[in-house]
Amino acid sequence: MYTKTIGIEIHVELKTNTKIYSNSINGYGKTANSNVNVVDLGYPGTLPTLNDAVIRTALKAAIILNCDINKRMHFDRKNYFYPDLPKGYQITQAETPIGVNGYVDIDVNGETKRIRIHDIHIEEDTCKSIHYKHHSFLDFNRAGVPLVEIVTEADMHSAEEAMAYVEKLRELFLYADISDCKIEEGSMRCDVNISISKTDELGVRAEIKNIGSISSVGKAINREAARQEELLENGKEVTFATYRYDEKKDETIMMRVKEAGNDYRYFPEPDIPFVELDDEIIKEVTESIPMLASERRKIYVQRGISELNANKIIQNRDISDYLNNFLDTDINLVQASNLLLGDISAYLNKEEKSIFNTKLDTNKFIDVVNKLDKGEINSKVFKDILVDLMEKEDSVDEIISSKGIKIISDPEELKKIVLTILENNQNSVNDYKNGNERAIKFLMGQIMKETKGSANPELVNKLLEEELKK
Amino acid sequence: MSKYLDLGIKELHNKLVNKEIKPKDLVLEAFERIEANQDLNAFITLDKEGAIKRAEELENVESDSLYYGIPIAIKDNIVTKGLRTTCASHILDNFYPIYDATIIETIKNNNMIIIGKTNMDEFAMGSTSQTSYFGAPKNPWNKTKVSGGSSGGSAVCVSAGLVPFALGSDTGGSIRQPSSYCGIVGMKPTYGRVSRYGLIAFGSSLDQIGPMTKTVYDNALLLNLISGHDDKDLTSSRKPVDDYTRLIGKPIDGLKIGVPKFFMSEIVSDEVKSKVEEIIKLLEDNGAQIEYIDIDYIENAVTLYQIIAMGEASSNLARFDGIKYGFSKKDPEGIDDLYESTRGEGFGEEVKRRIMVGSYLLSGDNAKIYYNKALQIRNGIRESFLKAFEKYDLIIGPNATTTAYNLGEGLDDPLKTFLDDILVIPVNMAGLPGMNVPIGFGKDKLPIGLQIIGDEFEEAKMYQLASFIEEKLNLDLDPFKEVK
Known part of the structure; x- marks a missing residue:
């Protein structure tokens, strides 16, 4: 040998x-x-x-x-x-x-x-x-x-x-x-x-x-x-x-x-x-060394990002630098990293751009991550507004309203829609009642379809569960 | 024939400012003199058209510098934009630089007028200027004698008064030795005092540009002009530039002067030795204290020089490969033939010999055995000199062991050229300033010079002593006096 x-x-x-x-x-x-x-x-x-x-x-x-x-x-x-x-x-x-x-x-x-x-x-x-x-x-x-x-x-x-x-x-x-x-x-x-x-x-x-x-x-x-x-x-x-x-x-x-x-x-x-x-000089240069990859990886995993995703972030220096802006802010870092690795990276690759050359400043990013996190918008809406987020100076709210997207968060209005959907999908309601919990996802989808994705998903979920348990 | 060029820089300046003369008068006079003395072969390239054009332009320029309108000759290893720069070599005989050396920029900014490029040993390798591809210059005191070298052309040019202000370069005595042979004032400044940017390198750790003139005062004025730090030369000093004329004319009583015993040993001819002894007497009579001293390793300086200068030269001359500029073998059979034929045909015998010896000295373990060892001993020489300068203001001795010898002599003895420089090389090894001031003549009416060595950056003190000797001796240094 x-x-x-x-x-x-x-x-x-x-x-x-x-x-x-x-x-x-x-x-x-x-x-x-x-x-x-x-x-x-x-x-x-x-x-x-x-x-x-x-x-x-x-x-x-x-x-x-x-x-x-x-x-x-x-x-x-x-x-x-x-x-x-x-x-x-x-x-x-x-x-x-x-x-x-x-x-x-x-x-x-x-x-x-x-x-x-x-x-x-x-x-x-x-x-x-x-x-x-x-x-x-x-x-x-x-x-x-x-x-x-x-x-x-x-x-x-x-x-x-x-x-x-x-x-x-x-x-x-x-x-x-x-x-x-x-x-x-x-x-x-x-x-x-x-x-x-x-x-x-x-x-x-x-x-x-x-x-x-x-x-x-x-x-x-x-x-x-x-x-x-x-x-x-x-x-x-x-x-x-x-x-x-x-x-x-x-x-x-x-x-x-x-x-x-x-x-x-x-x-x-x-x-x-x-x-x-x-x-x-040695001291000056030592102090100028930025956070290196191994340390970034450690922090990402500690903050709940999967090892696979942490490695993916490390492979893209700009994305990692961008994400590091939010280490000390109050946002859901997992949500943030998912966005960066998903739709945002797809956009950047297609446009051959660095995230630092887009209009997605840190305030906008925090806003949009929080909106997703709280269910104020869903991923479909995010996809719809992505290009504007990257290319327009406008705030997230301005972009959402300019797109004609209205987030329905009024419980009374939503309840009406939920009831209509339940009425029209009696089979699924029965399935759910017979123990098929997945049926609720289908119903949810129907509501989103009906509202063109503008329903507040958290609220819809709550209302659905309430109504199905009746 | 007008005789303005027999005047010094200050006098010329006054006449130029008073509009008594124009820059063009000086240029035309220089060319009259050059053309009448073509047999001296002092120049490789003349720029008559450019110099006259520049002189005419200057008529519309207000004189804002002491050097305005003064003509100057430049050794042909200092690059001049658009003006052929050959290093007296076939390999560069069609080389027109695309940039100016830093000191050439200074000269041009001060509205001096460059007359031409002076003859020299090929790549400054030699002590007689006989290795020039363009033939040797002749000593104006006796045209069968060598001018010395390697700055022979500049020495001849100044001595014969063709252009009385010139620049040379000194790697192992190349300013001082021809100055001694031709009876002029030549200064090799402290290593690092003058920018080397644009000086085609021979021995990088030794090369230094310096002024060559008829008088001590003019020499100091030119050193004032060309000295100073240059960002483009990391080995140039940041030490502020002195006014090198400031001690000229001051009495010398109380000056402590050392004479290395080696400088007055049997290697020096009797006539040179006795002339130096006369000067020692003169200085003592005027209140200077003279003592004979020892400088460690001074007798090894030539050997060290051969190792260091040839080692560095073998590397410095590698860039002449026929690819980027200069002579290039036409239609070579492959890259090796391009190198071998270009360098084989382009370089002269002495240059090739030194490249070969230098390459050998740096090969394999030799670099450690020879080069590194030489650097150590060289440091020993320097320290010994610096120690002497704790006690002495200046060190003196002869520059050359003899007066100028016959053209053709020593050509078959490659070692002779080094032994010619046995008294001047120690100064380059130590990085110190050294100069020549004429002190008289030998039996054939050939000039003898005194070498004055100073501590680092103490050029002003050297000029003090040189000007004292110049004034006391009041020599007639016109080589054509009798002819006229």
Whole structure:
């Protein structure tokens, strides 16, 4: 039986306004080469500056990963030739990464496991190469985009653990406003190192670069482990090499053999002085960390939201942030979360909007949740007024009346309707009296149909029960 | 031929303000002189059209700066927007920058007029300017002699009075040594005093831009102009800029001056040594206290320089790959051929040698064995200098072991060029300011210079001593005196 040993390197693009070593806009994805200046192009004579927001964001990441902080750190040059590297070197951190010796706890199959972080360091992204026929094009918008690279120890032993780690890191960074962590768009990139062995001695590892999704991380690991096992079982050796994972073919494909001791000629970057991270900055950054996903999840479950729904909320950062506005208000949080995950999410997805870009302000939301909770409106009415709630400045009451929806809450008026319905549905009345309690739902439905959903459901329920018991 | 360019900045300024002369008169005079002395090969690129146009524009501009209308020559490793900047290399011989160095912006904002770009060693690598792709400049005192380097073109330009105000750069003596050979005043300021943004990097932790002039006073005025913090250069200092002329003309009695024994050892030729001794005597006679001192590791400075400067250069010059700008091999067979052919053909021998040595020094474990170790010892030199400055106001010695030697000499000996700089390199290692002031001539009427080294940001005190010597000696520093 072979044991897999897995270590993961993740590159994450930081959400800053400008690039790391120049004041160009950090806008990779815009028109090619539109966010570029002479520094990004590596023009002769240019020098790097250092974006303070990058240091703070990376520091936040290091704190969240429980790292020891290198309070006096410097940058290093990693020298190699490649067309996507404008200066012929990448400014990175080799000797004094901002954080070392950290950890992340992951949950797999109901058990908590600790994954050690070797280090987290700051570096710049390269150009994007685009190959077309016999030509290669370079998009310098990505050159100088700030990255952090997080390197784990080889602490993972299954595809599930690896996926849980990547998911956990994504969730942490998303909620700490470090990165948008879109693996598909390349703002989060996973490189997996995997080897297999039957003994305590580790096998020769393969590095699978730039895996395109979290589920592919799992698939690539299992596929590569199977490939290695087949080699070893046939008396062959695993080659120390870099691979890519082809999702369509479910295959790991060798890109280049790794040469031992690849020589990047690292040396301290002379253009950037040492950076001192004093206790005050560390304190400031620590205090700036927003409520993270695990804590949100805990609170939601404590407040009665199902674990399934709590997870669904966490998966949508905006919805979670929106819901958090009401943690200290007097509304039914379960009702609120149901609305957010149900009709409201459906609307937002259809319109491709964030809830923060709608007219559903917090007062309106509280009002509408309370109206539903007290039975002043029902879910049908809510559906009818949803679009107006999202798109009009008007209050909930104004929207309801403008729709011509009248909520009948007059007991006398309702009683008449109830009696008419009972009279016309004698069979159901008999069913109920014979012990079929579900019959009351049918009757309720008939009343709602009659009133076009405008009857106060709580009141109708009460009246029905009273009349049926007579 | 008019002779306004024999005047200093202040005198020119007065004449310009009084409308006695126009900026254009100075520009035309500079080009007259340049054209009459083309054999000196001081310039790589001239901007006659641009300079005249600018001078004409300035006629309608009120003089609001001391530097208004004054012509200046710029070493060709400082980028000038739209004006070819070659670093004296084939790889950049068609490179027209799209931005200005910070100090070029300052110069333009002060309405100075850039005349052209001066010759130099390729990428500032050399001590004779003979590694220039455009051929070596000639020493105006004797055209069979080297100008020194790497800022040879600027030194020749100032010495011959073509344009008496110039900028050079100094990584391991490249301002002071040619200033010494050509008999002019040259200042390498404290590391961080002048922005390096737009200076094409050679050894980033050593490079510094500085002024090269006929007189001490003009030198201080130019340093006033180009000094200061720059947000674009993280290594530039936030220390407020001094008025570097403030101590000029002040007496020197009571100044405590150290002379490193190494600077007066057997490595220095007799004629240079005896000239420096004369100066020591002069200073003592005028109330200065002179003592011989030891600076730790000073004799290792050249070795450290080779490791640090070549290591950094190998990385700094990686960007010249034929992809973004500069010379590029046409129709390469793949990416490796593009790199190899572009760099193989684009760089000269000395540059390639230094890139190879530098790459080796940073390879694998070598970075720890050599580079990191060199940084440590370098710190030792710096600390030893700083300790000396607790006791002494200034440190002096020669800048060069000999006077200028024959063109062509030493070309087959790659080590010679480093040994030429044995006296100037320690200052770069320590990040301190160092300057040259002419103190006389050797047997062939070739200039000899004194090196003055100051504590960090103590350039004003250096100018004080330099101006004292300048005034006392009152040397005739016109190399064409006898010809005329």
